[in-house]
Amino acid sequence: MISMKLHQLLLAGLLLGATACSKVDYTEIENPAYLRVFNDLNLKIGLENKDEEQPFMCMLIDPVIGADGIPTSAAIKGDFLDQREPYAPPYPSHIGASTSINNPEYPGKENVLVGPVLNGFDLSSWAQVPAGKHRVVFYIRPKNSIPFFNLEDRLKKTVVVDTTIELGVREVYTLHVLQRDFISKKNGIILRQENFHKLSLSDSMLYVNFYNYSANGFWSADNNLKKNQYSSGYLQYGIRDNMNVWMSICEQGTFNTVAGYKFKLLKNMVRDANNSSVASYHPVPVFADAKSNGISTTVWQRITLLYPGIDPNNNPYGSLGYDPDGQYAMLSCNSTDPVKPLSDPGTLLLPNMIVNIHSGRDNPRSFATVNTIEIVNGNAYLTTVQRKYPPPIY
Structure with a gap:
């Protein structure tokens, strides 16, 4: 895990290597809010819609707009905002990880x-951003390395979303830019005020909540109109607007479930790309396996999405090659299994929600996390938030 101070030191080191003697001065924010932004526009651009813009954007907060309608500056800029990645880990992993300037989220690689x-x-x-009311505008920009304000004026005109948000002092927000309607191509945002840091959570439990932020009409649209997302398995063509969420806890390298944790019903999930409220978190034991020593565990989580009325123990869509028509999808949180990667066709693979790291005298040690899974137009995204843990003792 990387703390805020270490995060800034890493940034400073990277900048020092890139810019020699240049100095970065931070302006202290007296009453900050905390903002994280994801570009959920995972659109398919092909021959059938080749005239649509690539969902590659620049975010401007409180922009200054000239008389000709062209932005000339902004209080905050989040440039090169690319489509989000499947996993948003509990630390700013994108620092120095790639030579690309493309940003899978904000702040991501931004030096702020x-x-x-x-x-x-x-x-x-x-x-950190100043609390209060702000105008936020997302612009389409070309996929090149030219900073937004250095682009030709004609390339700074296409607005994806132009809206106003209000942020509370020391409140935590996640902002999503997404498609509201698949047919009309209407876009919008969801600004979700998080509450995980205000809850009384057990250290022996990991927590997860779920959202279906898919666009209206996505799952029922012709599959030829949808992006090819073969790695999403059955999920790639979308799920219905009303689905039950079941969880199983499995042993490492197998589909064998831990006693008492096969197909636990967590919730009924309703699609809503307009609702910014926080979904309830569901507790899941970290050390569910009786064979674990209470320090580390190798179990993983499997999530089954089924249309209400379908019994997960008698699932007619379980056999491969059968089109579930939006009534069935799977997510397996085991993609980092170092011992035996599972052959699990039809499922989308995500990392384990339990974080295993060197901590204190334990290597590894398993820690609980707070997780969010968002389903958007045939894909699923996992965001993991980690607590502050003791550093290793050598």
Whole structure:
């Protein structure tokens, strides 16, 4: 895990190597809010819609707009905002990880003040922004390395979303740019005020909540209109607007479930790309396997999405090659299994929600996390937030 201070030191080191003697001066924010932004526009651009813009954007907060309608500056800029990646880890992993300037989220690679450790949660993946009311505009920009304000004026005109948000002092927000309607191509945002740092959570439990932010009409549209997302398995063509979410806890390298944790019904999930409220978190034991020593565990989580009325123990869509018509999908949180990667066709693979790291005298040690899974137009995204843990003792 990387703390806010270490995050800033890493940034400073990278900048020092890139710019020699240049100095970065941070402006202290007296009453900050904490903001993280994802580009959920995972659109398919092909021959049938080749005239649509690539969903590659620049975010401007409180822009200054000239008389000709062209932005000339902004209080905050989040440039090169690319489509989000399947996993948003509990630390700013994108620093120095790639030579690409493309940003899978904001702040991501941006050199800005980030959040502190707040009530034990590391907010170094959230940017500090002034609390209060702000105008936020997302512009389509070309996929090149030219900073937004250096582009030709004609390339700074296409607006994806232009809206106003209000941020509370020391509140934590996640903002999503997404498609509201698949047929009309209407876009919008969801600004979700998070509450995980305010909850009384057990250290022996990991927590997860779920959202279906898919566009209206996505799953029922012709599959030829949808992006080819073969790695999403059955999920790639979308799920219905009303689905039950079941979880199983499995042993490492197998589909064998831990006793008592096969197809636990967590919730009924309703699609809503307009609702910014926080979904309830569901507790899942970290050390569910009786064979674990209470320090580390190798179990993983399998999530089954089924249309209400379908029994997960008698699932007619379970055999491969059968089109589930939006009534069945799977997510397996085991993609980092170092011993035996599972052959699990039809499922989307995500990392384990339990974080296993060197901590204290234990290597590894398993820690609980707070997780969010968002389903958007045939894909699923996992965001993991980690608490502040003791550093290794050598």
